Amino acid sequence: MPDKQPRIPGSPGSATPPVAEPTTPAGPLPPSPDQSGPATVSPTGQETGTPQDKMAQGGKFLTTAHGARLKDSDHSLKAGNRGPILLQDHHFREKISHFDHERIPERVVHARGSGAHGVFRGYGTASKISRAGVFAQDKETEVFVRFSTVVGSRGSSDLARDTRGFATKFYTDEGTWDLVGNNIPVFFIQDALKFPDVVHAVKPHPDREIPQAQSAHDTFWDFVSLHTEAQHHTMWNMADRGIPRSYRMMEGFGIHTFRLIAQDGSTVLVKFHWKPKLGVHSVTWEEAQIISGADPDFHRRDLADAIEAGAFPEWELGVQVFEDTEDQMFAGIDLLDPTKIVPEELVPVEPIGKMTLNRNTTNFFAETEQVAFNPNNLVPGIDVTNDPLLQGRLFSYLDTQITRLGGPNWNQLPINRPHAAVNDMLRDGMHQTAVHAGVAPYRPNSLDGGNPFETPDGDRPFIDHPAPVPASVKERALPASFEDHFSQARLFFQSLSEVEKEHVAQAYTFELGKCYEQAIRERQLKALAAIDPTLAQVVADGLGLPVPKPAESPADVVPSPALSQVGREWPLDGRQVGIVVGPDVDAGELSGTVTSVHQAGLVPLIIAPSGGEAATRLLGKDLVAQRTYLTARSIEFDAVLVASATPPAPDAANGLDSKVGASTPDGIDPRVSLLLGEVWRQAKAIGAYGAGEDVLRTTGYLEGAGVVTGSGAEEAVQQLLNLMPAHRVWERFPTTGRFAT
Numbered sequence: 001m002p003d004k005q006p007r008i009p010g011s012p013g014s015a016t017p018p019v020a021e022p023t024t025p026a027g028p029l030p031p032s033p034d035q036s037g038p039a040t041v042s043p044t045g046q047e048t049g050t051p052q053d054k055m056a057q058g059g060k061f062l063t064t065a066h067g068a069r070l071k072d073s074d075h076s077l078k079a080g081n082r083g084p085i086l087l088q089d090h091h092f093r094e095k096i097s098h099f100d101h102e103r104i105p106e107r108v109v110h111a112r113g114s115g116a117h118g119v120f121r122g123y124g125t126a127s128k129i130s131r132a133g134v135f136a137q138d139k140e141t142e143v144f145v146r147f148s149t150v151v152g153s154r155g156s157s158d159l160a161r162d163t164r165g166f167a168t169k170f171y172t173d174e175g176t177w178d179l180v181g182n183n184i185p186v187f188f189i190q191d192a193l194k195f196p197d198v199v200h201a202v203k204p205h206p207d208r209e210i211p212q213a214q215s216a217h218d219t220f221w222d223f224v225s226l227h228t229e230a231q232h233h234t235m236w237n238m239a240d241r242g243i244p245r246s247y248r249m250m251e252g253f254g255i256h257t258f259r260l261i262a263q264d265g266s267t268v269l270v271k272f273h274w275k276p277k278l279g280v281h282s283v284t285w286e287e288a289q290i291i292s293g294a295d296p297d298f299h300r301r302d303l304a305d306a307i308e309a310g311a312f313p314e315w316e317l318g319v320q321v322f323e324d325t326e327d328q329m330f331a332g333i334d335l336l337d338p339t340k341i342v343p344e345e346l347v348p349v350e351p352i353g354k355m356t357l358n359r360n361t362t363n364f365f366a367e368t369e370q371v372a373f374n375p376n377n378l379v380p381g382i383d384v385t386n387d388p389l390l391q392g393r394l395f396s397y398l399d400t401q402i403t404r405l406g407g408p409n410w411n412q413l414p415i416n417r418p419h420a421a422v423n424d425m426l427r428d429g430m431h432q433t434a435v436h437a438g439v440a441p442y443r444p445n446s447l448d449g450g451n452p453f454e455t456p457d458g459d460r461p462f463i464d465h466p467a468p469v470p471a472s473v474k475e476r477a478l479p480a481s482f483e484d485h486f487s488q489a490r491l492f493f494q495s496l497s498e499v500e501k502e503h504v505a506q507a508y509t510f511e512l513g514k515c516y517e518q519a520i521r522e523r524q525l526k527a528l529a530a531i532d533p534t535l536a537q538v539v540a541d542g543l544g545l546p547v548p549k550p551a552e553s554p555a556d557v558v559p560s561p562a563l564s565q566v567g568r569e570w571p572l573d574g575r576q577v578g579i580v581v582g583p584d585v586d587a588g589e590l591s592g593t594v595t596s597v598h599q600a601g602l603v604p605l606i607i608a609p610s611g612g613e614a615a616t617r618l619l620g621k622d623l624v625a626q627r628t629y630l631t632a633r634s635i636e637f638d639a640v641l642v643a644s645a646t647p648p649a650p651d652a653a654n655g656l657d658s659k660v661g662a663s664t665p666d667g668i669d670p671r672v673s674l675l676l677g678e679v680w681r682q683a684k685a686i687g688a689y690g691a692g693e694d695v696l697r698t699t700g701y702l703e704g705a706g707v708v709t710g711s712g713a714e715e716a717v718q719q720l721l722n723l724m725p726a727h728r729v730w731e732r733f734p735t736t737g738r739f740a741t
């Protein structure tokens with residue numbers, strides 16, 4: 001054996017003289033080019049040449065996990081073709097064992113989600129208030145967004161009445177910035193210590209694990225009625241915001257107040273807002289319930305289809321900017337209280353950049369499931385405040401990923417890898433994929449040339465802002481300014497239109513009607529009385545209970561019109577129009593109809609009596625029946641156009657019985673009647689031309705609000721398009737008159 005050269009310079013017997021502690025960065029150590037840890041690589045799993053990416057499927061033949069080619073993956077190795085499986089069957093054991101471990105724990109909240117890739121482009125307008133490079137003018141930064149529901153399990157319906165997560169990972173040059181927000185600008189609780197309580201309350205009951213993905217049950221209403229700081233958030237959930245039409249049509253909010261730090265060290269406080277280009281829209285409660293049965297993947301499908309069709313969803317990122325004062329208050333609102341908003345009429349949202357989602361995921365598990373957001377992921381120029389909810393989140397997210405993703409190295413998963421160079425001194429641990437070079441993962445060191453060096457001021461380090469800490473004592477308490485639990489719930493309710501208020505009242509009545517405990521209903525009615533006596537009255541009437549007297553009179557509030565979803569017009573990109581055709585349709589005219597809808601940027605979907613060759617005979621070779629009377633359901637259409645008569649199909653086996661029963665009193669196919677009835681109740685635009693007009697006359701909708709006809713297809717389509725930017729035919733919703741202003 002040759003003598004081993006001691007590795008440590010300067011140690012006894014070493015050929016190398018001792019080294020002084022280096023004072024300037026030297027050499028590429030670590031990371032070296034072949035060190036395959038987190039690096040400047042794409043999170044997409046696309047070939048980049050790093051060893052991890054070579055692990056992606058490649059080559060012509062089926063192999064084992066270590067690359068040996070396989071001849072047969074259908075039969076296990078047995079002692080004779082009727083004998084027992086041999087322990088020796090390495091392929092069997094590898095395949096089954098890997099399968100046995102395919103699942104990871106789902107997220108404790110926000111388990112059901114959908115993700116997409118995109119790009120964020122800064123407008124430069126925030127550069128004077130933040131040194132973060134991501135905001136610089138025309139700077140483009142890759143992003144990954146995950147939308148989610150909160151309560152349900154991974155396989156639950158997209159259309160539960162719930163808050164939606166809106167989490168964005170910005171892969172900036174200066175490190176990854178995660179803006180982990182929701183579609184509702186306030187939260188249930190003011191102190192992170194209560195998060196397990198609110199989550200335990202809203203999750204299914206522990207004895208029977210029901211109900212799934214619902215807040216309409218006793219434990220949730222028990223919690224929010226006892227814990228009145230939750231009332232504001234709950235009001236948003238009961239409003240249409242709790243059942244969005246699409247992820248593309250939701251606002252997003254950072255909720256907490258953050259601190260931005262400018263190049264000169266000056267600071268401002270901000271609240272982040274995502275504003276969707278398509279506006280904020282919701283489904284109706286009836287739609288939500290049908291969707292949960294007919295298409296539980298409604299939001300996931302909508303997002304993926306829109307991106308695939310090139311109708312890329314867009315949001316503007318904006319900030320409300322506040323002076324960074326000592327008390328961190330604005331107009332009597334405590335900016336550290338996450339149950340409060342600052343109305344946009346008081347402080348407008350200033351746009352600072354635009355996000356476009358332009359690429360679907362390649363692999364749901366690798367990207368959407370393994371993505372790990374973390375509010376700790378901040379970049380120079382963006383910092384946190386003392387919001388007690390945010391402070392708690394800074395601990396929780398890092399912690400949860402260790403269980404969910406099986407160890408501390410989840411940042412090395414492709415979707416989580418920063419696009420900035422990483423040079424940390426974190427080592428080893430479960431699922432370590434980096435091959436770190438060097439012998440000195442500690443500081444200071446002289447053995448690895450002093451690497452890695454601390455960043456001097458000029459090289460854009462993250463500097464914790466030296467915010468003053470209030471002189472105080474240790475205590476478990478919140479400031480008095482957090483004590484008002486009702487005035488902003490009232491502000492929100494009073495800002496809604498009459499129809500939206502009716503929906504809120506119906507949602508409360510439904511949810512409380514599903515509670516078994518009378519005491520819980522009564523307690524919640526008391527909270528409603530403190531917020532809005534008329535609302536309390538209407539809900540109490542619906543429940544058949546007396547109205548409680550409010551302890552104090554409701555606060556005087558100035559409504560914020562920006563909180564209502566009604567009264568404005570929005571672009572129609574990617575909206576879906578169902579075109580109902582019958583056996584005598586004029587294929588030439590239909591072709592023109594399809595073209596006009598398409599040219600307006602909408603998706604035309606032909607609904608024919610049946611599919612296959614029958615549809616080709618009806619429509620000719622150039623048109624396709626995307627839906628049939630059997631497979632079409634109101635929920636997927638934003639408007640419906642009836643192009644011809646729709647007599648019942650002669651063949652009852654054609655699905656008639658399974659959907660609506662076979663009776664056809666009015667001579668219209670009952671599945672078409674069902675469709676029109678639902679579309680009518682859901683207040684969507686309806687149009688007709690030619691014999692389609694007779695269908696609307698027979699079904700009784702012709703003279704109704706938001707029903708249009710044209711002498712020909714062209715005119716009917718135009719009329720329909722004129723109605724759609726308002727999202728719904730609002731006057732069609734029935735109202736009690738009790739919320740009329």
Ligand code: HDE
Nearest residue numbers: 107110146165166167181182187192195255392396397400
């Ligand atoms: Fe979360 N939250 N949260 N949350 N949250 C999680 O982290 C937590 C809160 C939000 O698509 C978990 O990775 C605490 C507010 C989103 O992967 C967990 C508190 C807001 C997502 C966690 C809150 C959010 C999560 C579960 C109270 C809006 C999904 C899995 C202090 C501003 C992210 C995970 C994704 C996920 C903890 C409150 C948004 C357990 C302790 C407020 C969008 O760590």
